[in-house]
Amino acid sequence: MELNHIQEQFFFSTVRIVTEEKNSDKISIGTGFIISVPVKGEEHKVGLYLVSNRHVLKNPDDRLKLTFHRGNKGRLKLGNFVNIQNDSFNQVYIDHIDPKVDLACLNITNLVYNDPEIFYKSMRYDMLSDFSETDLLPGASVWFVGYPENRYDISHNLPILRKGSIASIPKIDYNSRKEFVIDAQVFPGSSGSPLLTKIIPECRILGVISQTMIRHGKLQTVPTDSTLGVEQPLGLGIVIKSTQIREMLDHAIENKIGFIE
CATH class of the missing domain: 2.40.10.10 (Trypsin-like serine proteases)
Incomplete structure (x- = not known):
């Protein structure tokens, strides 16, 4: 499947976020979206960030599940998924420096680059x-x-x-x-x-x-x-x-x- 229009690509920039509180059955569901950001001082290197609300990623020690699309050499395999689950995400968690701002993100650069089967489209920083x-x-x-x-x-x-x-x-x-x-x-x-x-x-x-x-x-x-x-x-x-x-x-x-x- 070819994604020639940016409106279609946005559907593959967006990720369903599921968090589960430890020692509890409470599950929360929210949305995040992928942005690619140039790394200053390192030519051709970009960081990939999954941006969401602080109240979605409210506790970086919670269990986390992200569902991505599966691909092969950059081509989408529609209907096939890659599920990423972790018992915590505190190593890659970043929130806005102002605690009153309801923003947080995950640095998913290593996660995505280390799994060649993950298919995604990122929104650009600019x-x-x-x-x-x-x-x-x-x-x-x-x-x-x-x-x-x-x-x-x-x-x-x-x-x-x-x-x-x-x-x-x-x-x-x-x-x-x-x-x-x-x-x-x-x-x-x-x-x-x-x-x-x-x-x-x-x-x-x-x-x-x-x-x-x-x-x-x-x-x-x-x-x-x-x-x-x-x-x-x-x-x-x-x-x-x-x-x-x-x-x-x-x-x-x-x-x-x-x-x-």
């Missing part, structure tokens, strides 16, 4: 928006890829793409945090989903889905292990800006965090 784009305006169409309510194409291990629009002025920090609002239905399992838009001539990563708004003015972290129950979402979501992703990745690359020799 796709991260700096929010200076003149066409980045309220009402702009956006889409995000993930596993809402743990719904996905099980046969092919493919996530779901959903659409919405920007509901606040994206260049202004919503409530004085580096976040903005989207008009879209955000459900459990969508935590960590990349939010994307088309700014000619190419796509931009605008941020990471983090929270949903519910009635009575509450903000709630998008849960990874339960439904919203009787609480009614307003159809509005909170997105952490891509500038925060850049800060986290720059810190990881500059300090070479998570590279296992």
Whole structure:
């Protein structure tokens, strides 16, 4: 199968994340996406990072399961999977240096490069928006890829793409945090989903889905292990800006965090 369109490739940049608390049967499900980042000072070397929310990767000592697609010499074998399971992931875990920012990632460089059967597509570091784009305006169409309510194409291990629009002025920090609002239905399992838009001539990563708004003015972290129950979402979501992703990745690359020799 050839993946000639970037919209198709995003489905293979996104990974379903399952964590299981030790000494417990509690399982959490969220979304992550792969970004390739050039390693400064080392020509042609890139780091691969699985970006998500801090509340998805909440305890690096938990058990972790990642399901990738299987390939052969760079060609996808659709419907075949590679399951990676570890009892902890603290050696490759990185979070944002500000504990109030709900971002974390895993350095999966060694994991992917040491297993030639893993097939993936990575989003590029230079796709991260700096929010200076003149066409980045309220009402702009956006889409995000993930596993809402743990719904996905099980046969092919493919996530779901959903659409919405920007509901606040994206260049202004919503409530004085580096976040903005989207008009879209955000459900459990969508935590960590990349939010994307088309700014000619190419796509931009605008941020990471983090929270949903519910009635009575509450903000709630998008849960990874339960439904919203009787609480009614307003159809509005909170997105952490891509500038925060850049800060986290720059810190990881500059300090070479998570590279296992």
